[in-house]
Amino acid sequence: MDGxxxxxxxxxxxxxxxxxxxxxxxxxxxxxxxxxRDAALAARLCYGVLQNRYWLxxxxxxxxxGKVKDLHPVVRDILHLxxxxxxxxxxxxxxxxxxxxxxxxxxxxxxxxxxxxxxxAVLRKASQNKGSLRPPRTLQERYSHPQVLIxxxxxxxxxxxxxAMLAANNMAPQTVVQVxxxxxxxxxxxxxxSAEGIEAEKHSWMPDCLxxxxxxxxEKLQSFQDGLFYVQDPAAxxxxxxxxxxxxxxxxxxxxxxxxxxKSFAAAFAxxxxxxxxxxxxxxxxxxxxxxxxxxxxxxxxxxxxxxxxQENPAWLEKMDAVIADxxxxxxxxxxxxxxxxxxxxxxxxxxxxxxxxxxxxQARYVKPGGTLLYSTCTLVRAExxxxxxxxxxxxxxxxxxxxxxxxxxxxxxxGMLTLVPGEYDTDGFFICRLRRKA
Numbered sequence: 001m002d003g004x005x006x007x008x009x010x011x012x013x014x015x016x017x018x019x020x021x022x023x024x025x026x027x028x029x030x031x032x033x034x035x036x037r038d039a040a041l042a043a044r045l046c047y048g049v050l051q052n053r054y055w056l057x058x059x060x061x062x063x064x065x066g067k068v069k070d071l072h073p074v075v076r077d078i079l080h081l082x083x084x085x086x087x088x089x090x091x092x093x094x095x096x097x098x099x100x101x102x103x104x105x106x107x108x109x110x111x112x113x114x115x116x117x118x119x120x121a122v123l124r125k126a127s128q129n130k131g132s133l134r135p136p137r138t139l140q141e142r143y144s145h146p147q148v149l150i151x152x153x154x155x156x157x158x159x160x161x162x163x164a165m166l167a168a169n170n171m172a173p174q175t176v177v178q179v180x181x182x183x184x185x186x187x188x189x190x191x192x193x194s195a196e197g198i199e200a201e202k203h204s205w206m207p208d209c210l211x212x213x214x215x216x217x218x219e220k221l222q223s224f225q226d227g228l229f230y231v232q233d234p235a236a237x238x239x240x241x242x243x244x245x246x247x248x249x250x251x252x253x254x255x256x257x258x259x260x261x262x263k264s265f266a267a268a269f270a271x272x273x274x275x276x277x278x279x280x281x282x283x284x285x286x287x288x289x290x291x292x293x294x295x296x297x298x299x300x301x302x303x304x305x306x307x308x309x310x311q312e313n314p315a316w317l318e319k320m321d322a323v324i325a326d327x328x329x330x331x332x333x334x335x336x337x338x339x340x341x342x343x344x345x346x347x348x349x350x351x352x353x354x355x356x357x358x359x360x361x362x363q364a365r366y367v368k369p370g371g372t373l374l375y376s377t378c379t380l381v382r383a384e385x386x387x388x389x390x391x392x393x394x395x396x397x398x399x400x401x402x403x404x405x406x407x408x409x410x411x412x413x414x415x416g417m418l419t420l421v422p423g424e425y426d427t428d429g430f431f432i433c434r435l436r437r438k439a
Contacts (some may be wrong), residue, residue, distance in 0.1 A: 004081065004100050005042030007107070008030045010046045011077045021046055021340050029217065039217045044172065048088055049080045050339035051170040054144040057082045058136045059087070063129075075115050078104050078330075082123045087130055094127035131188060139163065143170055143316035145335075145342050152346055153332065156380050157421050168423030169335040169342070175215050178237055178262075179208040180297050181269045184228045186210065192223045205407045205425075206234040206241075208269070227297040231264040234392060235333075235378075235420050235430035239326065240266040242404045242418075242432050243374040246321050253273030254316060254365050256309040257322045259286035261293040261302075263324050268299045278316070289352045309359045317365055322372040325363045327356045329377035329384050333429020339394040349381070356388045364396055370439035373399065376429045385431040386417060402436040 006028050009165035013028075025046055029039045049056065055070045060079055068076070073333045082101035085092045087412045102120045109115035123242055124342065126133075136142045139150055143166035154162045179186050193200045210229070218224050218231065240263050245253060251271060255264045259281040267277050279290050279302050287304050294302045307313060309325070331348040360375055367373050375392075379383055393399060401416030410418075410425075420430040 002100070003034060003038035004045060005104070006034060006038070006042040007045035007049070008043070008077060008104055011049060011081070012074065015052070015073060015077065020338065021050055022338055026135060034217070036215070036217055036220070040214070044089075045081055045084065047172070047339055048084045049077075051336075052088070052144050053080070053343075054082060054141050055136060056083050056144075058141045059083060059126070059133055060122070062133055072109065072112075072115065074108050075105065078108065078119055079122060082119065083126055086126050094123075095241045098123045098127065114387070126208045136354055139166060142311055143167060145169070147340055148346060149332075153380060156382055158222065161421055161423075162242045164423040165421055165429075169339075170356075171336060173233075173336045173428075174426060175212040175218075175231065176203065176233055177210050177212060177218075178232045178266065178269075179210065180228050180230070180265075181208055182273050183226075183298055189223065189228050192228065192239050193221075196221050196223060203234060205409060206237055207407075209234055209237060213238070225296075230262065230265055230293065230297060232266065232338075233430075234425075235427035236262055236326075236376075237266050238406075238427070239263065239322065239374060239376045239432045240270060241432065242406070242434055243267075243270075243322055243324060243372055244405065244434075247271055247274060247332075249274050252320050252368055253277045253324070254320045254363070255279045255323050255326075256307070256359065257281065257326050257328065258324075259283070259289055261290035264290065264302055265293065265297060265299060267324065268294075268297075268301055271301065273299070273301055275301060275321075277302045277304065278305060278320075280305045280309065282306070282308045300365065310355065310362055312362060318368050320366045320371060321365050321368055322374065323363045324374045324376075325360055326374075326376045326378075327359050328352065329379040330381055331378055332380050333378040333420070333422065333431075335429075337428065349384075353388055353391075357391055358386055360388060360392050361396070363439070364392070364435075369437055371437050372402075373432045373435040373437065375431075375435065378428055379431065380419065380421065380429045385419065385433075388437075389417065389433050398438050399435045400438070402405045402434045404432065404434055 010024045013024045060068050080099050082097050085097035086094050102116045105116040105119040140147045200210045203209035252265050258264045258279040264279040281287050284306050287306050291304045335341050404413040417433045420427050422429045
């Protein structure tokens with residue numbers, strides 16, 4: 001099965017059913033049994049179109065006699081795919097992109113002969129004139145972010161950082177994995193990945209972290225099946241690094257919103273397999289993901305629970321040496337990995353700070369005197385980050401922020417809070433705050 005067809009099916013699913021692209025991609029790649037090369041192509045095409053939707057429409061308007069908004073939705077999807085290949089992917093011949101798009105129009109629009117003719121004419125015109133097409137002038141058209149979101153993010157990161165962040169949101173994210181130090185080490189995993197035909201290099205500032213290239217479907221690799229690594233952005237790993245978890249057989253750690261389990265796994269490695277990590281999620285099907293991941297990685301000190309993080313578990317009160325609260329958020333720090341987040345209505349996110357504060361306040365009750373409470377999100381919105389922490393501290397004088405110990409190249413941190421902005425450290429956008437309960 002060709003990766004272009006899979007990408008088109010995913011785009012149609014996202015448009016018609018409101019599916020998230022990352023989940024739909026995984027499902028359709030498995031359905032179509034794509035090999036590593038076609039799986040990578042399908043992902044690149046799907047994310048590329050979603051990352052550049054406004055740019056593609058702006059450019060299409062120059063090639064059409066009618067209006068983009070009047071196009072048949074499937075024809076518009078096909079044109080987006082073809083135009084993206086012509087304008088962004090140098091290794092795909094324009095003729096191949098045009099021919100495949102015409103074939104898709106015939107298959108997906110049966111009985112509508114005009115569709116394939118329109119697709120052929122528009123994309124051939126694009127191929128012949130792409131060097132003279134008018135570039136977009138606004139940030140919205142150039143980086144395909146709704147203006148309301150641009151204004152929102154700009155108010156948090158500042159105008160001097162805004163365009164670099166928008167550009168980073170449209171770049172293909174690196175595939176970053178964490179080495180399972182319970183089973184192997186960085187150098188040994190590098191050798192095994194090389195033998196499997198995978199390009200890999202050590203991360204510049206996060207220990208036991210690798211950047212992979214030309215991966216395709218990682219789950220087919222023997223090293224993955226053997227549980228030698230798991231996928232996790234360095235920003236998420238950094239949050240656990242900042243927690244400075246204590247070691248020892250009797251240490252108790254709680255990860256309250258854990259699925260799919262990356263921070264729990266990082267905590268297990270930090271504890272060197274000792275102690276106990278209580279890993280929770282509100283959804284039963286997500287607890288299965290955590291347990292499956294722990295089993296694959298050979299982690300035996302994780303206990304998985306279905307637990308609503310906003311509700312009390314009396315058995316845990318003041319029992320935890322550290323609690324990790326990576327709470328539900330608007331997700332505006334991971335737009336490069338979930339490009340469709342940008343098109344969601346920001347008004348639907350306005351109730352999140354109330355829930356986040358409720359979760360943080362509940363989790364604080366589980367921390368032992370002298371213990372650590374780590375609060376994190378994958379968003380840049382101040383109301384969900386510093387705003388929640390400030391309100392929490394107003395009502396919990398027994399807690400205080402504690403300076404973060406960060407690796408090079410980060411500057412010294414004294415506030416106990418850190419916001420990572422896309423485009424600055426090759427990470428997701430992320431917020432980290434370390435809190436200490438008074439002994």
